[in-house]
Amino acid sequence: MLPTQAEEKFPPISGEIYGQAVPGLKSLLINGKKIPFDQDYNFQAKINLKAGQKYLTLVLNYENLRIIKKYLVLRKAAVKKFKIVVPKEKIEKAIEIAKKPSRQEILRRKRLQQLAALKKKKERERWLKLKEKERIALAEKRWIKSVASPRFIPHEFLLGPSPEALASAIENDQYGFSLRAKAKTIAWLNQILEIPNFYELVVLKGKKIILTPRLKKLIAETESYRSKPFATLSLYQKKKIMFLNRLLLEALYPQTPQKKSWLITEEKVSPIPKxxxxxxxxxxxxxxxxxxxxxxxxxxxxxxxxxxxxxxxxxxxxxxxxxxxxxxxxxxxxxxxxx
Known part of the structure; x- marks a missing residue:
């Protein structure tokens, strides 16, 4: 069988390779064959290349890193043996280049850092929102406990108009609501306090109201839930609605007892720091x-x-x-x- 062109250009040849690797070397292979090295990472091996075998491949395996160096072994008639020296500096340079992140890797790492920062920011925002909810819940709980009930009670009518007189004045304005309690009773008046949209009914009737700062504040505070059924509101929201309606009745009807005590009590509530x-x-x-x-x-x-x-x-x-x-x-x- 005639030799191929590659075999003619690259006849069999023998030689040796030696050098020194950098610390941390796990294994060393030459053309797939494992080669030993000493404690200083020095290595030396005799190599035989077959006809047509152009390259000598050196593989150095490190932790999470592999360095591959490929040498083209040219043949000359005058040269019977080859010698390859692998300086330690070349391996160090190769490792340095291999460890240096590519532009794509730099961008990937930067993106990961941005995502981590964004995640941390969102977690912080969620934490702050949670703490703010806890603060609001605590403030609402304290407010509920500290403020007297806005409900009508019998002794409020002892020195003034009767509940019937107040109820009659309200009925005459025909707001269109229907209540379960017996008409013209204190229970009936208290059910008016539980009408979330009573302010809207007053506005629709075109009733003139002098909006005090307290009324304005309650109207603004209750705006988001005045359209909801009273039963679905929180205890805090219910009490706010009842306060609003009580103040509206006091502003609209002179027959309404002026409940002062709950206003004074409310003023005494110390604000909770944010x-x-x-x-x-x-x-x-x-x-x-x-x-x-x-x-x-x-x-x-x-x-x-x-x-x-x-x-x-x-x-x-x-x-x-x-x-x-x-x-x-x-x-x-x-x-x-x-x-």
Whole structure:
């Protein structure tokens, strides 16, 4: 069988290859054959290339990295053996190039960083929204407990017009609502307080109302849920609707007892600080809130006592003083406030 053109140009040849790899080498192969190396990563091997075999392929396997170097072994009549030297510097350079991320990889990593930052931002926003909901729920709960009921009670009519007189005046305006309670009774009047859209009915009738700041505030606050059935509202929303309707009746009908006590009580409610300004809010004791704030990587803490409308800065406070504050009854803060 005649030799091929490749076999003629590349007859069999023998030689050797040696060099030094960089630390971390796991295995080394030459033309698919595993080659040993010493503790300093020096290697040396004798190689026989067959006829037509053009290349010597060196493979260096590292952790998560493979370096492949391919050598074309030319044949010359005067050269019977070849020698290939692999300097350590060349392998180091190859590893450096291999580890250097491509432009596509750089863009991919940048995108991942952006996505991670966006995810963190969204998580932060969700956390803030959750805390804001908790703050609102706490404020609503405190408000409900602190404010008296707007419902009509019998003793309100002892020194003024009767419930029947007030009910008759309301009926004469024919708002068009139908109530379950017996007409012209206190129960009937209280059911009017539970009509979510009573303000809209008043407006449709063209009744003239002097809108006090409190009325304006209640109208704005209840706008989003006045179209909903009363039974579906939260306890806080129900009470707001009832307050609005009670104030409307007081503004429209002189026969309505002027309920002052709940207004005064409401004014006494101390506002709850907005928790979105704080990283952490904890009611560690009844009526005492611990608030932690972050400002440019620095943390500060305060104790807020809503009942006493008092703020206590914890900066520089000793552990003994802190224990005294934590154990101090709310009543003491109230007495201190009066002094």
């Amino acid at each position: 928790t979105c300004e704080y990283l952490y809010v904890w009611e560690f004791s009844e009526g005492k809130l611990l608030l932690v704030k972050e400002t440019k990587g620095s943390y500060s803490a305060e104790i807020h006592i809503p009942v006493a409308k008092e703020w206590l800065d914890l900066k520089g406070i000793s552990s003994k003083e802190l224990k005294e504050i934590i154990g101090k009854p709310i009543a003491i803060f109230r007495q201190t406030k009066k002094k």
